[in-house]
Amino acid sequence: MELPKAYDPKEAEEKWYACWEAHRYFEGTVNAQKKPFAIVIPPPNITGELHMGHALNNTLQDIVIRYKRMDGYEACWFPGTDHASIAVHVLIERGLAKRQLDDLLHEIGYPVPADKRPLTRSDLGREYFMKLGWAWKNRYGSKIREQLRALGCSCDWRRESFTLDEARSRAVTEVFVRLYEEGFIYRGDRLINWCPRCQTVLSDLEVEREETEGQLYYIRYPFAEGEGFVTVATTRPETMLGDTGVAVHPDDGRYQDLIGKFVILPLLERKLPLIADETVDKEFGTGAVKVTPGHDPTDFEIGRRHGLKIINIFNADATTNENAGPYKNLDRYAARQRVVEDLKAQGLLERVEKHTHAVGHCQRCHTVIEPLISTQWFVRMKELAEPAINVIESGEIQFIPERWTKVYFDWMRNIRDWPISRQLWWGHRIPAWHCADCKAITVARQAPSACSRCHSQNIKQDEDVLDTWFSSALWPFSVMGWPEETPELRYFYPTQLLSTGHDIIFFWVARMIMMGLHFMKKIPFERVFFHPIIKDEHGQKMSKSKGNVIDPLQMKEKYGMDALRLTLAALCAQGKEMRLSVQDIEGYKKFLNKLWNAARFSLMNLSPSSSGPFTLSLSRRGEMGQRGEGEEVEGEGRPLEDRWILSRLTRTIMQTRASLDRYEFNQAAKGLYDFVWHDFCDWYLEMAKVRLYGSDAAAKAQAQGVLFYVLTDILKLLHPFIPFITEEIWQRLPQRESESVMIAQYPTARPEWLDEEAERIMQKLQALITAIRTIRSEMNVPPHKRAKVFIKAEAPAVQQLVSDYKIFFEELAQASEVLVGPSVERPKNAPRMVLEWAEVFVPLEGLLDLKHEHKRLRQELQEARAGLEATLRKLDNPEFLERAPDEVIEKEKRKAQEFREKVERLEQNLKLLQGS
RNA sequence: GGGCGCUUAGCUCAGCGGGAGAGCGUCCGCCUUACACGCGGAAGGGCAGAGGUUCGAAUCCUCUAGCGCCCA
Numbered sequence: 001m002e003l004p005k006a007y008d009p010k011e012a013e014e015k016w017y018a019c020w021e022a023h024r025y026f027e028g029t030v031n032a033q034k035k036p037f038a039i040v041i042p043p044p045n046i047t048g049e050l051h052m053g054h055a056l057n058n059t060l061q062d063i064v065i066r067y068k069r070m071d072g073y074e075a076c077w078f079p080g081t082d083h084a085s086i087a088v089h090v091l092i093e094r095g096l097a098k099r100q101l102d103d104l105l106h107e108i109g110y111p112v113p114a115d116k117r118p119l120t121r122s123d124l125g126r127e128y129f130m131k132l133g134w135a136w137k138n139r140y141g142s143k144i145r146e147q148l149r150a151l152g153c154s155c156d157w158r159r160e161s162f163t164l165d166e167a168r169s170r171a172v173t174e175v176f177v178r179l180y181e182e183g184f185i186y187r188g189d190r191l192i193n194w195c196p197r198c199q200t201v202l203s204d205l206e207v208e209r210e211e212t213e214g215q216l217y218y219i220r221y222p223f224a225e226g227e228g229f230v231t232v233a234t235t236r237p238e239t240m241l242g243d244t245g246v247a248v249h250p251d252d253g254r255y256q257d258l259i260g261k262f263v264i265l266p267l268l269e270r271k272l273p274l275i276a277d278e279t280v281d282k283e284f285g286t287g288a289v290k291v292t293p294g295h296d297p298t299d300f301e302i303g304r305r306h307g308l309k310i311i312n313i314f315n316a317d318a319t320t321n322e323n324a325g326p327y328k329n330l331d332r333y334a335a336r337q338r339v340v341e342d343l344k345a346q347g348l349l350e351r352v353e354k355h356t357h358a359v360g361h362c363q364r365c366h367t368v369i370e371p372l373i374s375t376q377w378f379v380r381m382k383e384l385a386e387p388a389i390n391v392i393e394s395g396e397i398q399f400i401p402e403r404w405t406k407v408y409f410d411w412m413r414n415i416r417d418w419p420i421s422r423q424l425w426w427g428h429r430i431p432a433w434h435c436a437d438c439k440a441i442t443v444a445r446q447a448p449s450a451c452s453r454c455h456s457q458n459i460k461q462d463e464d465v466l467d468t469w470f471s472s473a474l475w476p477f478s479v480m481g482w483p484e485e486t487p488e489l490r491y492f493y494p495t496q497l498l499s500t501g502h503d504i505i506f507f508w509v510a511r512m513i514m515m516g517l518h519f520m521k522k523i524p525f526e527r528v529f530f531h532p533i534i535k536d537e538h539g540q541k542m543s544k545s546k547g548n549v550i551d552p553l554q555m556k557e558k559y560g561m562d563a564l565r566l567t568l569a570a571l572c573a574q575g576k577e578m579r580l581s582v583q584d585i586e587g588y589k590k591f592l593n594k595l596w597n598a599a600r601f602s603l604m605n606l607s608p609s610s611s612g613p614f615t616l617s618l619s620r621r622g623e624m625g626q627r628g629e630g631e632e633v634e635g636e637g638r639p640l641e642d643r644w645i646l647s648r649l650t651r652t653i654m655q656t657r658a659s660l661d662r663y664e665f666n667q668a669a670k671g672l673y674d675f676v677w678h679d680f681c682d683w684y685l686e687m688a689k690v691r692l693y694g695s696d697a698a699a700k701a702q703a704q705g706v707l708f709y710v711l712t713d714i715l716k717l718l719h720p721f722i723p724f725i726t727e728e729i730w731q732r733l734p735q736r737e738s739e740s741v742m743i744a745q746y747p748t749a750r751p752e753w754l755d756e757e758a759e760r761i762m763q764k765l766q767a768l769i770t771a772i773r774t775i776r777s778e779m780n781v782p783p784h785k786r787a788k789v790f791i792k793a794e795a796p797a798v799q800q801l802v803s804d805y806k807i808f809f810e811e812l813a814q815a816s817e818v819l820v821g822p823s824v825e826r827p828k829n830a831p832r833m834v835l836e837w838a839e840v841f842v843p844l845e846g847l848l849d850l851k852h853e854h855k856r857l858r859q860e861l862q863e864a865r866a867g868l869e870a871t872l873r874k875l876d877n878p879e880f881l882e883r884a885p886d887e888v889i890e891k892e893k894r895k896a897q898e899f900r901e902k903v904e905r906l907e908q909n910l911k912l913l914q915g916s
Numbered sequence: 917g918g919g920c921g922c923u924u925a926g927c928u929c930a931g932c933g934g935g936a937g938a939g940c941g942u943c944c945g946c947c948u949u950a951c952a953c954g955c956g957g958a959a960g961g962g963c964a965g966a967g968g969u970u971c972g973a974a975u976c977c978u979c980u981a982g983c984g985c986c987c988a
Contacts, residue, residue: 003950209988358988403920407986410919414987502986537928539984570939571929576921576985579928586953587939593953601950666930670938685950770957776945777957783946814948867935874934880971888934888972895935 003600003732007592009560012728017149020727025069025742026154028076030491037073038492039065040476040525041155042500042508043163045084046140047091050147052534052542052580053501055552059565060531060572060665061499062153066720067660068496069154070746076492077154078479080161081141083133085427085468086206090198090364092132092426093121104135126425133426137162150553152561152723154742161479163471164428171478172428172471173445175519180432180443184380185420187441191293191300192374192419193360196318197367200423201376203467204416205507207369209358216285216355217340220348221246224262224271230255231350233285235357236295237343238336240265241324242311243272245291247302250276252287266348267339268325277302295371310373318370332370377421377430377464381514385415388513391523397513398527400663401574404502411506420467427465435459473511476524495525502530502576529663531572537581555585562722563589569721570669591673592725595718598681599729602711605692606704606734614708614735639699640765640805641687642706643758648679649710653749656717669721676714683766684710690807712737713747764798764837765805771833771840772813778852779831779844786816792824793838826912834860834905836898854913861906868899 020026028038039061044054061077069075095101096119105112108131110124121129141162148155161168179185193202217237220229232246243265248255259276272291279298280289293303294312303310313323318332327335343349360369389412391397392405399405421430433442435451435458442452442459450457471478476495480488494516500509509528516524535541536548543549555564567588571578606614638646652675659668684707691703712733719726719741730741738744772789781787789809791802802809802820809815826832830843831853874880874892881889 005951006953407920410987533985573930575929581928581940583940584928590951590953594951597951597954599950604950670930674938681951682955773956774958778944780945783948783956871935874972877971883971884934891934899935 003596003603003729005600007560007596007725007728009556009562009724013150013152013556013561013724016724016727017152020154020740020742021157023740025740026077027156027158028074028492030487031074034072034074036492036496037065037068037075038078038495039076039497039499040078040479040495041080042498042504043080043082043161043472043475044144044148045082045087046137046144047084047087048140048143050144050151050552052550052552054147055151055564056534056568056572056578057499057501057531058148058151058153059568060529060663061497062151062723063565063569063665063720064497064499064660064663066154066723066742067746070716070719070742070744072745074491076156076159078159078161078492079145079148079153079155079157080163080475080479081137081144082472083137083162083164083427083468085465086198086200086364086422086424087468088133088136089424089426092129092136096120096124101132101136104132104139108132108135121425129425137164147553150556150561152565154723159479161475163468163475163478167481168471168474168478169428171474171482172466173431174483175474175515176431176466176470177443177445178519179379184384185377186380187375187377189373189375190378190417190419191295191297191371192376193369194316194318194372194374195362195365195367195369196314196316197365198362198424199316201374201419201421202362202369203419206363207360208363209360211356212359213354213356214359216353217343218285218350218352219266219290219343220350221263221265221272221290222348224264229348230258230263230274230288231286232288232290234290235355236336238320238327238332238339239292239295239313240290240339241268241320241327241335242292242294242313243270243290244293244303244308244311245272245306246274246288247277247280247291247306248274248288249280249282250278252280252282254287266346267327267342273306273308275302275306275308277305294373297371300371300373312373314370314372376419377432379418379420381415381418384514384518385412385510387517388412388510391513391517397523397525400527400529404505404528404530407502408505408510412510418467420470421462421464422467423463424465427468428471430462430464430466432462433459434462469507469511472508473515474519476512476516477520482519489520493520494523497527497529498525499529499531501533503533505530532575532578535577535579537579537583539577539579550580550582555582559585559589560592560724562592562725566591566669566722569665570673572665572669574664591677592722594677594681595714595722596725596729598676598685599711599715599732601685602707603732603734606708614705616705616709638702638706639691640758640761641684642702643755644762645679645684645706645710646753647755647758648675649713650749650751650753652679653713653717653747657746657749660720672714672718672721676718680710680714683762686812687808690811708734715741716744716747719744761801764801765808767835768802768838768840769809769813771835772809772815772842775831775833775840775842776814779842779848781814781842781844783814786810786814787842787844789813789815789818790824790827790830790841790843791818791820791838792822792826792841793820794822795837798838826909828912832857832909834902834909836902839905839909850913854910857906857910857913861903861910864899864902864906868896868903871896871899 041061042057044050065075065077092101099116099119102112108128110128124132176185193204193207195202214235216233216235218231218233219237219240220231222229230246234240246263248259258274261274262271263274265272279302291299291302291308293300293308293310311323313320314332315321320328320330320335322328324335327338330338340349361367362369389409392399392408399408431443431445433448435454435456437456437458438451438454440451440453442448448459451459477489477493480486480493482489498509512524516522540546540548552564563585567585570588571580571584652671655671656668659671688703688707691699694700715726715730723742727741730736768791776787793799799820802818806818809818826839827841827843829848830841831848833840871892875896
């Protein structure tokens with residue numbers, strides 16, 4: 001069957017994905033006969049579209065899962081999406097305000113106002129808001145599913161999960177209740193990060209710090225008794241309204257006499273103690289700082305140590321409350337301005353300096369966060385973290401690249417309690433009920449009908465939802481049906497691989513390990529691969545505002561998904577980032593074209609076949625061995641090119657497997673790229689043409705056998721990277737070992753095919769042919785024109801080689817005649833190439849550019865001499881001879897000999913040229 | 917302030933203890949019936965700098981400089 005001239009990705013991708021799915025190849029089932037290999041997808045947020053980072057991570061997972069599936073494992077890739085509590089909540093609020101969600105509102109039956117005024121969540125109420133969330137999920141969740149399918153991801157779609165679906169919600173409730181009963185979850189008043197726009201608490205991880213240019217205000221706090229003042233420096237003068245102390249370092253000589261005295265807070269005239277605390281930085285400002293326990297984390301700690309009062313001066317929207325006295329009901333920045341003005345007016349503002357400092361922003365809406373005292377739900381982490389540290393230390397879970405373990409340890413060893421409640425609606429509502437009568441809290445799996453303490457029916461469920469990462473932490477076992485004891489859990493848990501970005505190592509990876517160990521008593525995965533973060537070609541983050549985004553689906557449209565997948569794999573080295581440009585994708589698209597045409601050529605020459613099925617003996621030399629009685633053993637061995645390509649194939653198989661097992665996707669892709677293009681296409685196919693086009697039927701059949709075998713293995717090796725095109729070709733093979741390449745056996749190396757002799761001979765052959773080509777090219781010999789070739793060589797092996805493979809000199813180097821031998825004359829005026837073990841001359845009519853020839857030979861002589869000297873230096877060094885391994889010494893000796901020969905040949909040739 | 921990483925050919929990056937590599941770009945020839953998304957050939961590198969370890973360093977260690985990231 002012949003291949004069309006060009007590969008059509010669009011048609012093939014759709015066709016084969018549907019076919020694979022119809023044949024249920026993606027499905028992983030509990031199967032005691034096979035070893036499981038499971039991956040649980042990092043669930044994409046239902047916030048919108050898949051970006052290049054998703055394309056990368058899911059391509060990598062698909063490569064691994066396809067590889068393992070072909071390699072005989074019961075492979076199962078669990079897909080799903082994340083409800084992304086705060087992210088989606090914010091997007092919905094934004095959409096409501098801009099009235100971009102009216103169609104969804106109609107869909108859920110909400111009476112949409114006719115005017116265009118912005119809507120808020122309180123307009124909708126909690127019930128409609130949740131309905132809207134689900135409508136959103138249905139729209140974007142399915143979009144993401146379609147995009148993953150477009151990528152070619154071989155997920156087991158029967159097992160698709162959603163972090164907020166019924167089964168996962170059950171797991172969340174179960175975990176919350178158990179952790180509460182075990183005392184890990186508590187409710188308490190803490191200083192937390194508050195987003196005034198989202199009006200919710202945020203964990204430290206959800207706060208992004210940015211260096212911001214601000215000002216440092218020096219404010220005078222007069223002494224309560226006597227004259228004078230203490231000057232404190234602050235970046236946030238408005239928070240002085242909540243000050244309950246002034247602190248200095250205990251060793252600070254400047255303030256020794258003042259410790260224990262009192263100062264008067266300007267504007268509010270409050271009396272503040274002057275205290276000493278180790279955490280005060282003597283170098284900062286004046287060395288004296290105001291203490292605002294209600295609005296600063298370090299001040300909160302200082303306040304706690306010294307029993308200072310906590311005053312909260314802000315409302316939930318970061319406007320000032322009645323505690324701000326005359327400054328109440330102002331936005332925090334307006335309050336700052338008023339405070340500064342009044343201080344100035346009273347002569348208490350000493351000076352103002354420029355000052356850059358890190359300001360926390362909400363990860364989702366980018367509003368400046370406000371530290372506030374608030375009642376929240378927390379998880380005690382220390383005890384959970386300990387076993388999770390151990391499994392990394394012991395290597396039970398392996399991080400790849402390994403350096404991420406340090407980041408993990410640093411965070412885990414200093415872990416702080418996790419605030420898990422969020423004042424949002426879209427998410428898992430906390431399974432706790434507050435009693436209006438006795439104030440007790442009832443935490444339960446099912447909504448209780450009465451307070452567990454006083455049995456009052458006057459109870460109300462907690463308004464808050466859980467941090468979105470709470471459900472993510474359970475993902476590896478919740479997708480398998482936990483808390484049910486499912487066969488899937490027993491068979492597929494722990495999974496073999498988690499592939500993710502290092503940006504969520506704390507958010508997600510660490511918490512999955514802790515929860516997995518706590519609830520499953522087992523690690524959730526054996527290995528974590530941290531893929532690089534995708535940047536544009538200049539190392540800039542891709543963003544819509546910069547206009548440098550490369551959209552995966554657009555690339556699919558333009559170059560086909562295989563081209564993008566192969567590019568992502570080929571560029572995926574184990575660094576922190578990976579730069580991607582459209583040109584890269586274009587380049588790998590060319591490889592696909594090359595592969596397509598190599599296959600096209602092969603198929604053209606494999607069919608119709610006179611020799612029936614393509615066979616290949618599996619012995620090293622190609623002997624068919626004993627057949628039936630009376631039949632002769634096929635005595636003839638395999639020719640050089642066959643031995644060579646099979647040897648190279650064997651190395652490629654070994655290298656590909658080794659690279660994939662180490663998640664060195666770039667190495668795997670590069671090895672295959674080089675093998676297919678440079679070994680198979682550039683040399684093997686060209687050499688095989690001699691037999692394929694020849695009249696010797698047996699030789700032709702033998703070539704066909706090898707050609708078919710190698711092509712088949714190439715398709716199998718490449719399939720995990722480029723599933724569509726390999727399947728398209730596979731389906732047109734004249735014979736197939738399986739109905740789809742997806743379920744074929746991944747190639748296994750046959751070490752008996754490693755053939756160093758063939759590789760050595762081939763290397764010399766290639767060097768000679770290349771030398772002839774170089775001469776011809778430099779002399780501008782037209783490609784068709786045949787020319788005589790002289791090869792001066794003393795070694796019998798080289799002479800043998802040339803006479804054995806004369807045909808390749810004729811076919812690959814347009815030689816009309818090849819003369820070889822120790823006494824081949826050195827033509828005076830012929831251009832030449834000097835190798836270590838031979839000299840190649842192509843005598844040509846016309847003038848030789850003597851100058852150019854001289855220059856090149858001299859340059860080569862220089863290099864050869866330098867090489868010789870360096871080698872001799874080593875060999876003259878007794879310590880080298882004593883300490884270096886024998887094989888290295890042998891190698892150096894060989895090198896020295898080669899260099900010596902080359903130098904000698906070059907010298908003679910130069911002398912000859914000079915004489916002419 | 918603490919930590920991590922990067923610095924190799926014009927560009928983007930591999931290599932990470934024994935003769936400096938790839939892709940793209942550049943230059944020169946070629947539409948050689950698988951492929952011009954191609955074929956053949958060529959030019960182009962004090963492997964950031966300084967020390968050290970080693971028989972041997974782009975590769976290991978230390979320091980310095982520049983760039984980037986993370987945590988506080």
